[in-house]
Amino acid sequence: xxxxxxxxxxxxxxxxxxxxxxxxxxxxxxxxxxxxxxxxxxxxxxxxxxxxxxxxxxxxxxxxxxxxxxxxxxxxxxxxxxxxxxxxxxxxxxxxxxxxxxxxxxxxxxxxxxxxxxxxxxxxxxxxxxxxxxxxxxxxxxxxxxxxxxxxxxxxxxxxxxxxxxxxxxxxxxxxxxxxxxxxxxxxxxxxxxxxxxxxxxxxxxxxxxxxxxxxxxxxxxxxxxxxxxxxxxxxxxxxxxxxxxxxxxxxxxxxxxxxxxxxxxxxxxxxxxxxxxxxxxxxxxxxxxxxxxxxxxxxxxxxxxxxxxxxxxxxxxxxxxxxxxx
Numbered sequence: 420x421x422x423x424x425x426x427x428x429x430x431x432x433x434x435x436x437x438x439x440x441x442x443x444x445x446x447x448x449x450x451x452x453x454x455x456x457x458x459x460x461x462x463x464x465x466x467x468x469x470x471x472x473x474x475x476x477x478x479x480x481x482x483x484x485x486x487x488x489x490x491x492x493x494x495x496x497x498x499x500x501x502x503x504x505x506x507x508x509x510x511x512x513x514x515x516x517x518x519x520x521x522x523x524x525x526x527x528x529x530x531x532x533x534x535x536x537x538x539x540x541x542x543x544x545x546x547x548x549x550x551x552x553x554x555x556x557x558x559x560x561x562x563x564x565x566x567x568x569x570x571x572x573x574x575x576x577x578x579x580x581x582x583x584x585x586x587x588x589x590x591x592x593x594x595x596x597x598x599x600x601x602x603x604x605x606x607x608x609x610x611x612x613x614x615x616x617x618x619x620x621x622x623x624x625x626x627x628x629x630x631x632x633x634x635x636x637x638x639x640x641x642x643x644x645x646x647x648x649x650x651x652x653x654x655x656x657x658x659x660x661x662x663x664x665x666x667x668x669x670x671x672x673x674x675x676x677x678x679x680x681x682x683x684x685x686x687x688x689x690x691x692x693x694x695x696x697x698x699x700x701x702x703x704x705x706x707x708x709x710x711x712x713x714x715x716x717x718x719x720x721x722x723x724x725x726x727x728x729x730x731x732x733x734x735x736x737x738x739x740x741x742x743x744x745x746x
Contacts, residue, residue: 421707422714423700425459427658427681428546428583428609430519432459434700435675435715439662439683440465440523440548440587443693447511454516456693457700459681461518462548465525466505466535502535506542513543521546521585526572537579549576550587552615562593569598573607583609585660590614590643596651603657610658611651612683613644635686640664645677652678653725666690668702675703675715678723 423434437460438444438453445464453461505522512520522544524536536547551572555565569586577584586608592598602608619632641664648659661674662683674682687695712718 421704421712423459423704423707425680425715425719427460427660428519428521428585430460430545430583432519432681433457434459434703435671435679435681436696436699436703437462437521437660437681437683438688438696439685440550441685441689443685443688445508447508447515450508450512450520451515452693453688453696454518456696458518458696460521460545461512461516462521462523462683463505463508463512463544465523465548465550466502467525502538506538509539509542509544513545519545521548523548523550523587524576525550525552526568526576534575534579536576540580540582544582546583546585546609547576547580548585548587548612549573550615551589552617553589553591554617555591566592566598569602570605573602573605577607585610585612585658587612587615587662589617590647595647596654599651599655603655608657610660610680611655612660612662613647614663616640616663635690636663636666638664638666638670641670641673645673648674648679649677649722650724652720653723665699668699668706671699671703672706675719676722678720680719 425432425435427435427437434457436458438450438458440462441464443449443453443464444461450461450463509520509522520543522536522539524547526549539547549572551569553565553568555562569588573584573586584607586602588599588611590613599611602611616636619634621630621632622628623630641661644661644663648661652659658680659678660681660683661677661679662685665671665674665682665684666687671682684695684699687699691698707713707715707718710718
């Protein structure tokens with residue numbers, strides 16, 4: 420029987436399928452469904468910096484007092500309330516399940532609240548995923564200024580942590596390979612999750628208003644993380660997890676061949692339910708049996724940049740170089 424165990428962030432997973440951070444990992448009952456379906460690990464729903472700041476503003480607007488330290492009191496209460504619920508989810512999940520439970524922080528700044536990460540570790544989290552969402556849309560702000568946010572948040576969050584940290588990144592960078600390499604050199608990152616999937620903007624031509632585009636990913640979206648994992652997995656001494664576009668066992672295998680240690684699934688779980696995990700695990704095991712592989716280590720990274728027979732495949736960006744024969 421195929422051995423699907425893998426090591427990710429120094430954690431042993433029974434298989435490489437991770438339930439990614441989302442609404443489906445935000446409650447004990449839903450986490451239980453995912454674990455029972457066979458998830459190798461679960462990333463809990465992110466604690467959002469922006470959400471906490473919005474709640475803080477609302478609380479301040481409704482809290483009227485002349486007490487000079489009122490702001491500090493409300494600020495502490497708001498943040499402590501959000502974090503305490505999260506800590507309870509970590510504790511109950513760890514007490515009930517043997518699979519790795521990874522906490523998640525969604526950051527846009529290196530604000531002081533990120534120091535709560537240490538409390539996640541104390542509650543029993545096996546690891547921490549830092550989800551940094553960057554969209555370099557300000558023309559007056561240099562790319563280096565945006566990228567510095569990664570380093571600032573990473574330094575602040577990890578200063579007291581001993582559990583492994585994964586960095587879920589944006590694909591927006593003027594030199595992504597260099598950025599990932601420099602982040603790895605800090606020795607504060609055990610792994611990288613490629614990539615964040617952002618809100619998709621669209622336009623309703625009937626109402627002539629901005630609206631939301633497709634909420635769920637599609638299998639075709641696997642190409643971007645697949646390319647970058649193949650390019651970086653053998654060149655950067657950190658683990659990589661593929662995220663976005665994995666909807667079937669074929670997608671899982673592709674990520675592993677490119678060099679990923681694990682894959683995260685979210686959209687497929689929303690669309691097909693928790694049982695999709697078992698389907699992905701069984702499909703991957705069947706592919707391994709068909710190819711006579713007894714373990715993932717026997718084929719992981721076979722098509723990465725360093726080991727691939729055609730290293731130009733993942734660097735090619737011009738259609739004409741690949742489809743020149745099409746009229």
